[in-house]
Amino acid sequence: MESTGRPRIVIVGAGFGGLWAAKALRKADVEVEIIDRHNFHTFFPLLYQVAAAELAPGDISHPVRKIIRRQRNARFTHAEVTGLDSATSTLMTTAGVKNFDYLILAAGSTTIYYGVAGAEAHSFPLRTLEEAVRLRNHLLARFEAAEQLPADARGHELTFLIVGGGPTGVEFAGAIQELINGPLPRDHPRLSVKDARVVLVEAGERLLSVYPEKLSAYARQRLERMGVEVLLGASVEAVDEAGVDLAGGARIDSQTVVWTAGVGGPPDLSAWGLPIGRNGRVEVAPDLSVNGSDHVYVVGDSSQPGEVASPMVAQNATQQGTLAAENILRVVAGQVPHAYSYRDLGNMAVIGRNAAVVHLFGKIAFKGYLAWVMWLALHLAKLIGFRNRVAALLSWAGDYLFRDRVARLITSQPDE
Numbered sequence: 001m002e003s004t005g006r007p008r009i010v011i012v013g014a015g016f017g018g019l020w021a022a023k024a025l026r027k028a029d030v031e032v033e034i035i036d037r038h039n040f041h042t043f044f045p046l047l048y049q050v051a052a053a054e055l056a057p058g059d060i061s062h063p064v065r066k067i068i069r070r071q072r073n074a075r076f077t078h079a080e081v082t083g084l085d086s087a088t089s090t091l092m093t094t095a096g097v098k099n100f101d102y103l104i105l106a107a108g109s110t111t112i113y114y115g116v117a118g119a120e121a122h123s124f125p126l127r128t129l130e131e132a133v134r135l136r137n138h139l140l141a142r143f144e145a146a147e148q149l150p151a152d153a154r155g156h157e158l159t160f161l162i163v164g165g166g167p168t169g170v171e172f173a174g175a176i177q178e179l180i181n182g183p184l185p186r187d188h189p190r191l192s193v194k195d196a197r198v199v200l201v202e203a204g205e206r207l208l209s210v211y212p213e214k215l216s217a218y219a220r221q222r223l224e225r226m227g228v229e230v231l232l233g234a235s236v237e238a239v240d241e242a243g244v245d246l247a248g249g250a251r252i253d254s255q256t257v258v259w260t261a262g263v264g265g266p267p268d269l270s271a272w273g274l275p276i277g278r279n280g281r282v283e284v285a286p287d288l289s290v291n292g293s294d295h296v297y298v299v300g301d302s303s304q305p306g307e308v309a310s311p312m313v314a315q316n317a318t319q320q321g322t323l324a325a326e327n328i329l330r331v332v333a334g335q336v337p338h339a340y341s342y343r344d345l346g347n348m349a350v351i352g353r354n355a356a357v358v359h360l361f362g363k364i365a366f367k368g369y370l371a372w373v374m375w376l377a378l379h380l381a382k383l384i385g386f387r388n389r390v391a392a393l394l395s396w397a398g399d400y401l402f403r404d405r406v407a408r409l410i411t412s413q414p415d416e
């Protein structure tokens with residue numbers, strides 16, 4: 001970045017934390033540079049719908065350059081950040097060395113496997129757009145493969161096993177089951193819905209453990225009514241190319257094991273001299289700065305401010321991104337930065353058509369059709385880009401009215 005004499009603020013990551021930090025700086029007399037290895041922002045809450053062929057990848061992603069086009073003090077660099085030297089305020093990137101006066105690191109998270117043998121090698125993670133497309137290709141290819149097999153040999157191809165009964169696992173299990181119940185039998189008249197199995201495996205005693213118990217029970221009952229097999233208190237001990245072994249000796253054969261069970265801070269950060277705490281997240285001070293410096297801040301999924309609540313959800317990332325930006329402006333103005341506190345506006349998860357759970361402000365809990373309508377409206381409103389909202393709405397309408405999924409495309413070789 002050319003020197004303009006104004007404070008130079010570099011933001012790593014154009015996810016929820018990074019973009020909201022940039023937005024909070026839009027009127028400030030500073031230079032902002034956003035760096036991301038992807039040239040687009042991904043709306044992760046709808047990622048599972050890409051994997052389930054419900055939405056196209058472009059419906060949930062938006063070019064960063066377009067998002068910041070009107071922000072005159074901001075620019076974007078498409079590059080991978082490979083190192084950080086806090087002492088000299090420099091970042092190493094694939095686009096060269098970048099100097100900064102202030103840094104906001106919003107590098108997101110990664111899938112963790114808790115050391116389960118074979119899990120990383122043989123299961124499908126669901127944390128990036130590329131992973132969602134790969135999973136969609138694989139899933140649809142299983143139906144093509146099953147069609148070539150005699151009826152009694154199809155079970156292995158058509159058993160879809162999801163590990164982790166959190167929101168992503170629940171939403172994805174529901175979405176695959178609806179794909180199986182709806183459009184696929186019409187595409188594959190030789191296959192029967194009964195040939196397919198969706199199994200959701202959760203080590204704890206209930207699904208959606210951060211929600212009130214009655215919502216967990218509802219989610220389980222709705223999934224089972226749709227045809228999903230829900231296994232609670234079932235730990236996966238090992239994964240191989242042909243299925244999983246559960247604690248206690250049970251075995252489930254499956255060509256498709258989807259791992260939604262664990263998430264932690266990104267792997268690179270420990271090599272960058274940052275203090276890594278529990279779950280691989282960077283330990284930050286209450287004002288989100290790190291290493292006792294007032295010029296490096298870490299936000300979102302990558303950051304853990306002491307014992308303060310910091311869930312790995314979008315609203316935490318946006319709140320932290322905004323505060324880090326405001327704190328930098330306070331430091332620049334010689335003021336005292338503020339401490340972070342998380343405002344829990346609520347959580348919601350969709351289970352299937354007409355069925356969702358909503359938990360607002362940690363107090364109000366409801367489920368069913370009203371929750372589903374609220375889920376739809378909120379996700380539509382939050383999706384970045386007018387075209388994306390229209391595309392999502394049309395796809396959902398097609399799915400709801402005609403049980404059709406627009407994105408049933410196998411775009412690469414199944415084994416890629």
Ligand SMILES: Cc1cc2nc3c(=O)[nH]c(=O)nc-3n(C[C@H](O)[C@H](O)[C@H](O)COP(=O)(O)OP(=O)(O)OC[C@H]3O[C@@H](n4cnc5c(N)ncnc54)[C@H](O)[C@@H]3O)c2cc1C
Nearest residue numbers: 013015016017036037044045081108300301312313314317
């Ligand atoms: C499948 C799924 C479903 C989810 N559902 C929900 C939901 O329903 N509701 C909810 O609130 N939250 C949900 N979340 C969580 C939510 O998406 C995250 O909490 C949020 O995205 C965190 O924001 P962030 O800015 O910390 O990171 P991210 O949004 O992950 O952004 C990180 C960015 O940093 C970039 N990056 C990382 N490392 C580098 C590097 N070395 N160089 C360059 N760029 C880099 C990445 O490309 C990425 O763009 C979901 C997440 C997933 C994966």
